[in-house]
Amino acid sequence: MDFAFSDRAKEMHEKAAEFLRDCVYPAEKMFEEQVAQRPGEWDAPPIMEELKAEARKRGLWNLFLPHSEFGAGLSNLEYAPIAELSGRSPLIAPEAMNCAAPDTGNMEILAMFGTPEQQERWLKPLLDGEIRSCFSMTEPEVASSDATNIATRIERDGDSYVINGRKWWSSGAMNPRCKVSIVMGVSDPDGPKHRRHSMILVPLDTPGVTIVRPTTVFGYTDGPHGGHAEIGFDNVRVPAANLLGTENEGFALAQARLGPGRIHHCMRLIGMAERALELMCQRVLSRQTFGVAIAQHGVVQEWIAEARIRIEQARLLTLKTAWLMDTVGNKGAAMEISAIKVVAPEVARWVIDKAIQAHGAAGVSQDTPLANLYSHARTLQLADGPDEVHRRSVARRELARWR
Amino acid sequence: MDFAFSDRAKEMHEKAAEFLRDCVYPAEKMFEEQVAQRPGEWDAPPIMEELKAEARKRGLWNLFLPHSEFGAGLSNLEYAPIAELSGRSPLIAPEAMNCAAPDTGNMEILAMFGTPEQQERWLKPLLDGEIRSCFSMTEPEVASSDATNIATRIERDGDSYVINGRKWWSSGAMNPRCKVSIVMGVSDPDGPKHRRHSMILVPLDTPGVTIVRPTTVFGYTDGPHGGHAEIGFDNVRVPAANLLGTENEGFALAQARLGPGRIHHCMRLIGMAERALELMCQRVLSRQTFGVAIAQHGVVQEWIAEARIRIEQARLLTLKTAWLMDTVGNKGAAMEISAIKVVAPEVARWVIDKAIQAHGAAGVSQDTPLANLYSHARTLQLADGPDEVHRRSVARRELARWR
């Protein structure tokens, strides 16, 4: 057992830290200004392209793909601290390094299960940061926390599949550069419960695809990121070659996709929590109440200590989970992935909330990133499986040891 | 001791409940549509005027003013359940009944301390719902949770006062019908700590008053309500007759204003919590996961039970506080006011948060009022005195009994 980073991990981490320090933090203000002034509500601010070029130049590109010919060849454990850093500026850094959800998960599926043609057409431009993509799983009419509820139909018809249904929370889909969605739906309604669904690639310009409306998160549109779209699929016909993997194996693909996706979220959440703690410390050292710096108040010191203690623990469990994914595989790490998916949002949320309180009214406003970070962290308690489902899954594994 | 409402309270409560049922809830959808389509970002949607007329016709107008020639003559205890009801639709009902903050607090101060001229010019149109007003206390440059930090200057100069400083969170000020602000500032920098400040009426069209920008709350502009404004005061000159009450007694006025203002917030928060609990129950009864209605899951039942238990307690303490204000005065109820100011936002926030979780992604979106309610409840943990200051105040009173 050794808690020191490998030399390679340390070197990459330092490079990423430099990129954040030299390029990302200084760009945050301009990012906001460009967002405020951009012509279309869903356009990415131009500075993003500069940052992407810079990151790529520095070798900070597609780091998320573990052990892959397509990626940088980092292990999950090596990628974790870099993803954490990117979470410190979550609107900018992940996309700048081409490591932003949901594209990462989509690239991962395409790398693992895509045909050469699918990889050429979709994976290559995604890896090059030329297009973006979305993932259409959740549906407005059912409780998607039980994925067997998913009702969108994917029906074979000759050389095509025909898709009918309604999805929402297809994040990124409002972005004009978002070109394709991976859609999950029922292809064999009479099959066994976990072998009924398939995943299929649907170009967003296919007839029958309608962007119905954007949904908001608290009051945010998440516009620079491409928002969150409700999408109608009405008799949408795509070639059969667009099917991902094997028919009726959508559940297995979803599991393959969600494991890494979840841990990436967790890594970034820890970065968000660190950023919030940093902002809190700086704030309470700089303002006074009742004759002393706010940092002198015992209650505030308790927040800071608790924040540090919780972050350290969540980070270690996340790192151990990454190590397990590297050593025993994503499936072998399933309990730990569920565990961190519960812990990381909770910790981030708690720390951010205390940082908000320490900032007073500034904390809920646009003058700090805190309220926006909060909306991310809170949403991740229900996205990609709500806490309750993950806890249930942890409990079942624990109980199974004693049956 | 008797926990039954008086006949009069019951009758008024029933009238308010009818108004909500017949007029407010059915108007919520149109309110949203009008908000989406209104010409100016800060205009109130037209339906508000209809609702105001209707409420006034029904005798549900200015109910907040206790024992006053200007109000309906309800006691705090009688008003409490009506204010709670209004909190169930907080964007519409309080304003419709002319019981919305910050106007209520301003009307209260004007009723108690205003000169006949001030009352004629400002109180009357406020009571008639013809204009709105704001309150300028918090400042961006200092920790206003310690009110002695307030630094805006109010200086006597002949028959005028000259005001210099910067305020923010002047809620409602973006509304085109907002005509006046009550501004708190330092009038005697060398006076004793709690006798340095004064309050003064400043028409918003006075030269030197600049609306700098709106601030947001978790992404919301709170536009229909008039937003939250940062306001610059640069050599703003108003007649000396605009001073409220006695010079250098601004602290006493603030205390007089904040007691009722705080309990009104608490009453409405309990209504918000009830609304959230109701939405949660309806949702979990209507959707299924893992083969049963979500309402069947034990974890969700715990949320519902906890919500009911916490709401009941918070309501009772709020009602008792109202009763104390009626029987021993606002000062005699100071400990209890601090106590409910801690409890009510916490309870509302907790219940709303669980209701969000029970709704899944819909909970954070615009499809339910929950995320917006959350932003209100969260903000009230730091507005009008952060929790920490109120707890400190409760502790000091408790400890004083044993010294």
Next chain:
Amino acid sequence: MDFAFSDRAKEMHEKAAEFLRDCVYPAEKMFEEQVAQRPGEWDAPPIMEELKAEARKRGLWNLFLPHSEFGAGLSNLEYAPIAELSGRSPLIAPEAMNCAAPDTGNMEILAMFGTPEQQERWLKPLLDGEIRSCFSMTEPEVASSDATNIATRIERDGDSYVINGRKWWSSGAMNPRCKVSIVMGVSDPDGPKHRRHSMILVPLDTPGVTIVRPTTVFGYTDGPHGGHAEIGFDNVRVPAANLLGTENEGFALAQARLGPGRIHHCMRLIGMAERALELMCQRVLSRQTFGVAIAQHGVVQEWIAEARIRIEQARLLTLKTAWLMDTVGNKGAAMEISAIKVVAPEVARWVIDKAIQAHGAAGVSQDTPLANLYSHARTLQLADGPDEVHRRSVARRELARWR
């Protein structure tokens, strides 16, 4: 609605407070000494008889029986603050006023459902404080939180009933003056789920009754109170006339018994919490760390404020529940009884725990009553229905409103 006590309640409360102040608190030390020196491990210390005589003389006797020919005729609402006071010295005051569990519940059942003969033989000496009694419901072999699991048999055999089974947590049974148990068991195994059980009076000297052993609570035997006994019933034969109420209606009797029993526990728990808060305040004012009185530390002030805030709320909900029992009956107050049964132990436990922490090592030792109070409060989160069952019951009533 009126939060003031009636004149009668005030007068009785004052009398009880005087009794505590003049007789009970001063006796606490001697009580402990007599406990340490008593000849038998389960004997009550002699000072109890003096205190009982004194309480009776002062008219503070059997106050718990509402609206009864046998009791003082206090309503639940009038009795509540007196029971709260008795909770401040829970090892002494309740028994001194003949208001201690489980005798109170047993007396209540006997008053309501006992035959004249049963009342003459058991109720009268209990009302006179001459004997004590126990209640045998919980069983070691099953999860008694679901009362339908209870398995002890009560079988009719001619003019007798024959009882077989094993009970535990028959509190008070080790006390040499404990003469009778009310035993619950299955009399009709094939009856409907809630009409299978009966209750029966079993004198503890009946052949076949064996006190198996005492159980401890944390490390306490609760010896002065009579401990907690595991009791074996092997072919125990009692006259059929010992049956309480109607055969197979044991569930209804248990419900009748448990409602008042639960609220009495809650009232006393609030008194325990008040005592703990008082001890905490006194302690932190008298000791110093890091150059200031502990009371000056912000973290400790938060505990004190939270304690005050939680106690106030729990008390109000308990009082409202008492009022409901008086006005709409125990059944009409079922939701509220479940609610306070969750709240009061939780609040007491939290406050006592913080008081322990404020006392340092003294808090867990015999030098303060705190650790012992903690063990009471903790146990009440699982006795008389665990929290989880009460929350489930509250949730079901809430959900029923929306079905």
Next chain:
Amino acid sequence: MDFAFSDRAKEMHEKAAEFLRDCVYPAEKMFEEQVAQRPGEWDAPPIMEELKAEARKRGLWNLFLPHSEFGAGLSNLEYAPIAELSGRSPLIAPEAMNCAAPDTGNMEILAMFGTPEQQERWLKPLLDGEIRSCFSMTEPEVASSDATNIATRIERDGDSYVINGRKWWSSGAMNPRCKVSIVMGVSDPDGPKHRRHSMILVPLDTPGVTIVRPTTVFGYTDGPHGGHAEIGFDNVRVPAANLLGTENEGFALAQARLGPGRIHHCMRLIGMAERALELMCQRVLSRQTFGVAIAQHGVVQEWIAEARIRIEQARLLTLKTAWLMDTVGNKGAAMEISAIKVVAPEVARWVIDKAIQAHGAAGVSQDTPLANLYSHARTLQLADGPDEVHRRSVARRELARWR
């Protein structure tokens, strides 16, 4: 970074696990019986000597001393999982392996700072398990959480030191085999705050040493362990050669002693939490309520999941702290030691408490180890520095980064 144990650590861990499985768990029942029947209240049950011999034979002896000529040469990181195992049976396993507090801390000080004579006289028999020792720091009259409050005097008088004062919570001192105490007291009242105290070896049979009384912990005497003693020191004269380390450097010694002592407690606490979780799982699988195994209830599953998640995190932070102590020294790990000292008792306490609830009344009784484990975990939130002091220390280090 590598989360796998080294071969050596794995081997030792397996040996310790075998010892627990083959010898300790099977001895638990006999231990209890011997405790119940032993002649003196403070005697150790005879089975302890057998277990000690067995552990020594298996090479499981004095494993706690890191990198030392006296110990097994395990690093802190290698010892951690073994200490965790010992915490699963905390009344037996630590002492059986000669790794029980407070002897371990005393041996550590003697190994580091003892003179050859001191080592010969005290360290050797301690290492051989022939005698036990206690540590006298806390005092009844002051808040010892601020160690500068310690008031016992240690005054030089010729070739002797004379000790006057009163200590309590000298754990183990009631044990007849406890022969010596390390006493901390003021040797230079006018010195700088952290250079006023010294530590000195005081044989318990020295004239003037009086065992005043035992103190209890939640009703437990902790008798088999030697209890917790209040000790009077009245003109106790010991040779100057009994001084430990340098005069007036007692604070530095205390720090040296407390770091390892704290982490050992944390390791064992994690073992206690694991044991409690195991008991909880077994219990809820074996009993039914409302028609299903308790394990099927969602609320209980949440407890189990939370328990697993919290334990994993606490363990990782404890292991990392051990690794830091090994790599950068105890001082370099000070922040982390404070952090785990907060986390481990809190986690253990939470898990044990839920396990109690899952057991119902059995959980608070002597029929499971849970209530006793709870008393240990709770006490460790105030022993060796209360949580509040450790959080304060973590906060100060965090804030120092931003000043």
